[in-house]
Amino acid sequence: MSVKKIAKDDFAVFVDALIAKTSVIGVQAKGDRFDFAPLESAKNLRLDYDVTLQPPKKYFLPPTEVLMTFEIGGAYRSAYEDEPFVLLGVHPYDMVAINQMDELFQQDNYDAHYMKRRNNATIIACDVVKPSENVFASSMGTAVVRGGYDVLLTDIGNAYVAESGTPKGEKLLAGMKGVTADDAALKSRESVWAKNKKGLNRHELKCDPAYLPRLLDKAYDHPVWEERARTCFACGSCNQVCPTCYCFNVQDDVNWDLQTGKRERAWDGCLLNGFTKVAGEHEFRNQRSDRFRHRLYRKAKYVPSKIGGQIACVGCGRCVAACLPDIANPVSVYNRLIDDQGIG
């Protein structure tokens, strides 16, 4: 795979040419914050962003999507969205999250709806320029990513270093005006990586993330769950902004003709009241503390057991910012357990 050095002006020209050809989703300012949105011009692209309000998961698992259509009393027909698009400006921690989701949606039962979108996506990732207020990717080992993207961009000040990660990315890179990255450029990129590996750490986890599943083995009855959940609104904001939360609900919607309709899936959240409620009103995780604990166990124990031990918290810090009562910060919970239980 090749590595190129591309002048920032030349990259803007490339982006505008890309927009003319295909649908491009890029990071843009939204008030004084940032978010992914359809990109109309390279000048709106903000690769110097700190963190987006929403992770890019919505482009693979939309807040609501039609799974199938039906006729009352007739057959069900699968519905797929099948449009290629480019996702521009994915940070390494979000890329790690996408890589994890790819694994989860393919394993055991292949989810063709998710994968259709994923295969239609071309991802241009970019290294972090400005750390966000709550990022802790350095603690989670997700400050730098080597895989999953088609192209990885690193801002080295006066230019970008662009490296392809797939044949699709290689083709894209061929269309960018630039020169093969020289040693100086590669060295600058190394220093960006070295800086980010340490510097994206506003909340410092007191252990290696690989230890978290074992930490939780002994923490099930710890008072921290009840203490934190006492002020939990059960609003599900932490679920909504999380790049690795993918639980969903499925519901039917009948059209006005009362003959046809569609079955849709929509994001759901394990913190919400009713998430585990069955007909007959029995709710299996009725207590907020049970739901709060479930989320943190899912991130650092349950999901990791399905994806080779990778921790399903990538340190983006979005839940820390989104949580009104300020209880969601996973690092502070895990650190509290380390303080009380020690390591080992």
Added chain:
Amino acid sequence: MCQCCTEKKDIYLPQLATVVKAEAMNVTERYLRLSMDDGQFDYIPGQFVEVSVAGIGEAPITITSSPTQKGGFELVIRKIGNVTNAVHNLREGAKIGIRGPLGDGTYPVEEAKGKNLVFICGGLGLVPQRAFINYVLDNRKDYGEVTILQGTKCYEQRLFVKEVAAWEKRSDVHMLETIDEGHDCWKGNVGVVTKLIPKVKTDLKSAVVLVCGPPVMYKFVLMALEEYEVPHENIFLNLERKMKCGVGKCGHCQINGVYCCMDGPVFRYSDLATMPEAI
């Protein structure tokens, strides 16, 4: 299945089945015999299907028939939620959507061979258990003694009354039944199902015990089985959870680290030791 077929298959898409027979069992339970329109349907006792009513939604229901009995499969559905209410309105000949069979955690069909079996059922719990009971009776020589304990809340709610009576008459089945509240027409045992456990003639310690009933029943049954020192590896429980996808994606049925839809719905009790949410 090869990779390209896997990618083409939609795991959420129901296939059509026809309601071959439908009848009320009592005020809340309805019996359905279904036949897949494409004819194909192989399953193992303990597996469930996602029943789909277009415009209403899906509900997970365990199959009550045994795969040894040909000509479609049977469900018993309690009228309790949106989908199940809609199912109660379906008449013979109606179309219904089915996904499945689902669930890798089935009854220990192979493991239980040669062993004595004790079925403990509470109320609607008879419905999933019946799949394995009839499987065992259709392969009678493969299994040891068969004991069935059935507890029902009240006389009117008793299910499969004729079938239970037929089991009662068999010399190779020890059938014990009780109802929670006495009734003028009832001359049998009165009280909860755990009261029947001391009457079991089979040596419980070496038996395979299969339990299915409402969540509240499990605690008491397990406490009673503890007294008889039944090894936890020999106890199998059928767990219920909210399910949406049924294929290990949507997250609703998670019990600690496992998915009820994928790893269950039948679990070995000893496997539940690390799952405090299970019971």
